[in-house]
Amino acid sequence: MTDFEALQEAVGKGDVATAKTETEKGLSGGAGAQSILDDGLIAAMKVVGDRFSAGKIFVPQMLRSAKTMQACVDLLRPHFDAEAAASRGTMIIGSVKGDLHDIGKNLVSMMMGGAGFEIVDLGVDVPPERYVQKARETEADLLGMSALLATTMTSMKDTISALHKAGLRKKLKVMVGGAPVTERYAREIKADAYAPDAGSAVSEAKKLLGIE
Amino acid sequence: MPDAFRMLSEQDVETIDRAARRLLEEVGIRVRDEGFRDRLEKAGAETDAAAQIVRFPAGWLDQTLSQAPSAFTLHARDGADDVSLGSGRVAFGNGGRVFRILDRDGTYRGTTLADVARTAALVDRLERLRFYIVACHPENVPAEDEVLNGFHQALLFTSKHVMGGCDSLASLEKIRALAVLLAGSEEAFRKAPFLSIITNPISPLTLDPETLKMLQYCGTHGIPATCAPAPIAGATAPATLGGTLSQLHAEALAGVAVTQALVPGAKVLYGAVATAMDLRKMDFTLGSVEGAMMNAAAVQLARRYGLPIYASAGLTEAKEANFQAGFEKAVSSLMVGMAGADFIHLAAGMLDSGNTISLEQYVIDDECLGMVHRVLDGIGTDDDALGVDVVKQVGPGGNFVMEDHTIDHMMEEFFYPDLMVRSNFDVWDQGGRPTTLSRARDKLDDILPGTPAAKIEPAQRDEIRKRFPRLLDVTW
Numbered sequence: 001m002t003d004f005e006a007l008q009e010a011v012g013k014g015d016v017a018t019a020k021t022e023t024e025k026g027l028s029g030g031a032g033a034q035s036i037l038d039d040g041l042i043a044a045m046k047v048v049g050d051r052f053s054a055g056k057i058f059v060p061q062m063l064r065s066a067k068t069m070q071a072c073v074d075l076l077r078p079h080f081d082a083e084a085a086a087s088r089g090t091m092i093i094g095s096v097k098g099d100l101h102d103i104g105k106n107l108v109s110m111m112m113g114g115a116g117f118e119i120v121d122l123g124v125d126v127p128p129e130r131y132v133q134k135a136r137e138t139e140a141d142l143l144g145m146s147a148l149l150a151t152t153m154t155s156m157k158d159t160i161s162a163l164h165k166a167g168l169r170k171k172l173k174v175m176v177g178g179a180p181v182t183e184r185y186a187r188e189i190k191a192d193a194y195a196p197d198a199g200s201a202v203s204e205a206k207k208l209l210g211i212e
Numbered sequence: 213m214p215d216a217f218r219m220l221s222e223q224d225v226e227t228i229d230r231a232a233r234r235l236l237e238e239v240g241i242r243v244r245d246e247g248f249r250d251r252l253e254k255a256g257a258e259t260d261a262a263a264q265i266v267r268f269p270a271g272w273l274d275q276t277l278s279q280a281p282s283a284f285t286l287h288a289r290d291g292a293d294d295v296s297l298g299s300g301r302v303a304f305g306n307g308g309r310v311f312r313i314l315d316r317d318g319t320y321r322g323t324t325l326a327d328v329a330r331t332a333a334l335v336d337r338l339e340r341l342r343f344y345i346v347a348c349h350p351e352n353v354p355a356e357d358e359v360l361n362g363f364h365q366a367l368l369f370t371s372k373h374v375m376g377g378c379d380s381l382a383s384l385e386k387i388r389a390l391a392v393l394l395a396g397s398e399e400a401f402r403k404a405p406f407l408s409i410i411t412n413p414i415s416p417l418t419l420d421p422e423t424l425k426m427l428q429y430c431g432t433h434g435i436p437a438t439c440a441p442a443p444i445a446g447a448t449a450p451a452t453l454g455g456t457l458s459q460l461h462a463e464a465l466a467g468v469a470v471t472q473a474l475v476p477g478a479k480v481l482y483g484a485v486a487t488a489m490d491l492r493k494m495d496f497t498l499g500s501v502e503g504a505m506m507n508a509a510a511v512q513l514a515r516r517y518g519l520p521i522y523a524s525a526g527l528t529e530a531k532e533a534n535f536q537a538g539f540e541k542a543v544s545s546l547m548v549g550m551a552g553a554d555f556i557h558l559a560a561g562m563l564d565s566g567n568t569i570s571l572e573q574y575v576i577d578d579e580c581l582g583m584v585h586r587v588l589d590g591i592g593t594d595d596d597a598l599g600v601d602v603v604k605q606v607g608p609g610g611n612f613v614m615e616d617h618t619i620d621h622m623m624e625e626f627f628y629p630d631l632m633v634r635s636n637f638d639v640w641d642q643g644g645r646p647t648t649l650s651r652a653r654d655k656l657d658d659i660l661p662g663t664p665a666a667k668i669e670p671a672q673r674d675e676i677r678k679r680f681p682r683l684l685d686v687t688w
Contacts, residue, residue: 058492060446098379100414103448107494150311150349151358151379179496179567180311180349184322198494 004040007072011044014064016071023072033079041069042116059111059199066114087118089209091142092134092172094122096155101148104178107198108144115202117142128155128162135168142205147178156181157189173208177201214590217550219508225516228454228509232461233270235417240267241466245421255473268469276469279476282518286343286436286555287404289394289667290371295342297481297520297554302588303342304526304549304581306335306574307558307566308377308410310348314532314563314570316653323348323569326686328365331561333664334571334656336370338578340585341560345410346376347569357682359383360390363407364676364683367394371667374407375557381425384409386680388433393676394668402434405479409435410522412483413463415443419470427467431475438522439467440483444496445506447489453506460486460506461513468519481522481555484510498558498566499527504544511551523548526559526577527566533573533649537563541580549584575652575659579631586627597621630655663688 007026010019026036048065051057091112095105102124109119120138122130126145135143143163147153156176163169173192176185186194193208195201206212220228240258243249243266253259256272283298295303313323331347346362353361359378366374367390378384387407395401409430411423423439430437441463443449449456464482471480486506490497497503507524514521525548530537541559548556560577561569591597602617612618631651633640640646666673677683 055492059494060491100418100420103444107447149379150309150351151355154355182312182322 004036004043007036007040008044008047011041011065011068011072012048014061014068016068019068019072020075023075027076027079033076037073037076041072045069045114045116063110063114066110070113088116088211089141089205090118090120090138091144091205092120092122092131092138092140093144093146094126094131095124095146095148096152096159097125097127098155099147099149099152100124102146104148104198105144105146108146108177108195108201111198111202112144112205115206117205128159131159132162132166132168135163135172136166140172141209142175143172144175144177144201146176147181150180153178153180153185156185156191160189160191173205175201175204175208214550214588216511216552217508217547218512219505219547219551220512225512228457228461228513229516231454231458232465232513233268233273235458235462236268236273236466237270238267239417240265241413241463241470242266242418243421243424245424248421248424252470252473257473266470268466273465273469276472277465277517277519279472280468280480280517280519281477283520284436284479285404286373286375286408287406288343288372289367289406293342293372295373295555298518299554300552302549302553302556302585304545304556304559304584305341305343305375306331306345306347306560307524307562308345308347310562310567310569311351312564312568313348314568314573316572320568322351324352325350325361325365325684326688327569328362329369329686329688330571330660331569331574332366332369332374334574334660335560336372336664336667337659338560338574340578340581341372341574343373343375343555343557344370345557346374347561353684355379356383357684360386360680360682361684363387364390364680365686367391367407368666368668368673369664375410376407377410378426380422381429384426384429388429388435390676390680391435393679394672398433405435407435409437410483411437411439411467412485413439413441413467415441415448415463416459417463417466419466424470424474427471427478427480428474431471431478431480434479436479436481437471438481438483439471440464440481440485440522441467442485442487445486445488445502446491447494447496451491453502453509456486456488457506457509457513460484460510464510464514465517468517480519482510482514482517482519483522484514485524485558486510496565497529499529499540499544501540501543503527504540504547507544508547508551511548511553515552520554523551523553523556524558525549525553525556526562526581528563529565531564531568533563533570533576533652537573538580541577542584545581545584546587549581549588571656571660572649572652575655576631576648579629579648579652583627583629592625 007022052062175193176191193204195204249259258267286295335341335344445456449459471478488500488502525544526541528537528540561574631648
């Protein structure tokens with residue numbers, strides 16, 4: 001049985017260099033990519049996740065571990081038969097039309113990426129048409145919209161309409177968030193989910209997709 | 213008068229200033245517009261078209277900043293409530309960008325245009341609130357009409373100086389048209405501008421072209437403005453307070469410098485809305501103690517350049533009028549007030565990290581600011597205040613209660629709260645155990661019993677309706 005203790009420790013500490021070395025060691029030592037992923041990386045992130053939930057570590061540390069894990073997953077990628085083994089799902093994300101603020105969107109992207117999702121980041125000032133186009137192009141499971149300004153929030157409703165018109169609304173789940181966005185507003189515009197912060201965005205996304 | 217409270221030593225002011233100047237000189241500000249970059253380059257900036265960056269060489273920075281006025285007035289339409297920036301006086305007021313209101317019955321709901329009208333009327337009647345910022349987002353107004361409708365309700369119900377955010381040049385042009393109509397002529401409005409505009413850079417180090425268009429328009433038409441950075445320590449600025457201050461100072465100076473380069477002599481306030489991220493769960497906090505410290509320090513940074521400051525204080529993360537709200541607001545209002553900021557916004561009415569307001573909170577905060585002002589007024593030490601003569605007169609073993617000296621000084625020397633509870637326990641108990649909040653409600657009913665009279669004559673109101681048919685009326 002391969003011992004991934006050193007790899008897990010490196011992921012826990014956010015030590016990218018050591019984690020990558022350990023990953024390479026594992027591969028050259030004969031451990032399969034899937035095994036390294038499941039028993040090394042995902043197991044390590046589970047411990048990180050538990051420590052975060054217990055309040056022993058916080059978001060910045062968790063993100064650092066997630067980044068470390070991603071670096072190792074990138075090393076494993078060529079060894080996988082199917083891309084799908086390495087990703088929990090794909091999320092299109094952007095700040096809506098007229099809104100240039102992106103820290104919230106970036107935080108969600110980092111947290112979702114850390115949780116193993118693939119992120120397609122459309123940036124800021126994204127009009128409904130661009131969301132629709134990207135939804136058409138990709139096999140995205142989720143579409144996330146962020147707004148800081150109350151004046152730009154209405155674009156969320158427009159984007160959902162545009163998805164309907166394009167026959168794409170049922171293809172993916174829509175999540176919304178941002179300072180002026182509320183649970184009530186999300187229900188009003190018939191979004192699938194609302195998250196008050198980046199951490200809950202991850203749990204809401206997992207709930208929507210029915211995954212752990 | 214007390215000495216100004218200094219969050220930073222003079223040496224630290226210089227250190228932070230140097231760091232900010234390095235950022236402006238070496239990193240620069242992103243400006244995604246070739247036209248503006250070219251103009252700034254012609255004026256003396258260094259630009260990088262590929263990276264879309266404008267850099268500020270030291271000499272040019274100082275030259276542009278020297279053109280900014282150190283003192284100017286934010287006028288009030290009634291002439292009595294002018295705010296003189298750069299005069300050494302401190303003026304507190306409320307803030308905007310709110311989208312939720314806590315009603316008297318304890319329910320939270322989305323804010324409407326009627327809430328803009330109500331808060332304007334309320335601020336108009338509260339003595340220590342020296343200006344009105346359009347308080348909230350009206351959820352019942354189409355986005356493109358929001359700014360004009362907000363300013364319109366503000367001007368209808370307060371004659372104090374009105375300030376507000378603006379989303380576009382198109383909205384700004386409409387606001388100016390409304391102001392000119394009210395003032396009677398372009399010249400009259402330019403001479404005594406009774407409204408001003410809030411813009412913001414995007415941290416870190418980004419100035420959006422629409423913001424530049426608005427700043428230029430304001431400068432050209434004599435409308436005072438600010439370009440106020442709101443960096444978030446740990447998220448859009450370094451996780452250290454010194455780092456966030458260095459970046460904030462760079463962004464604030466850039467806003468002033470760029471406006472001067474476009475319109476020399478433009479009336480601009482150095483803006484500062486320092487905030488922090490709670491890095492444990494990544495909660496944004498407008499009302500942290502670190503934010504209070506940075507906002508107090510920013511006053512010194514603006515003063516280094518002789519610029520009037522659009523400062524921030526009186527913030528809390530609490531969701532209602534409770535002990536947390538009291539303490540958090542007090543810490544920041546005191547520090548920023550004692551630092552001597554000209555113009556301190558966000559200091560009344562707000563709860564919940566700047567997302568929620570309550571009418572009672574304006575009334576409570578007005579009183580608390582009275583207490584802060586008492587601190588700022590200091591301890592008098594002229595001969596009369598030292599009272600050697602009256603002590604001699606009363607002599608050992610006497611009392612001062614009925615002395616002329618006591619009666620002469622009692623009203624000016626002490627802050628007398630209307631709301632805060634002061635009495636013998638039994639009196640309080642028999643009086644129904646009032647609280648600051650219950651008294652605030654009573655005062656609210658007292659000062660704003662029903663629909664107040666509009667501050668615009670009916671004839672002008674008709675003219676306004678004709679000129680701006682998309683304006684909405686409000687039911688109280």
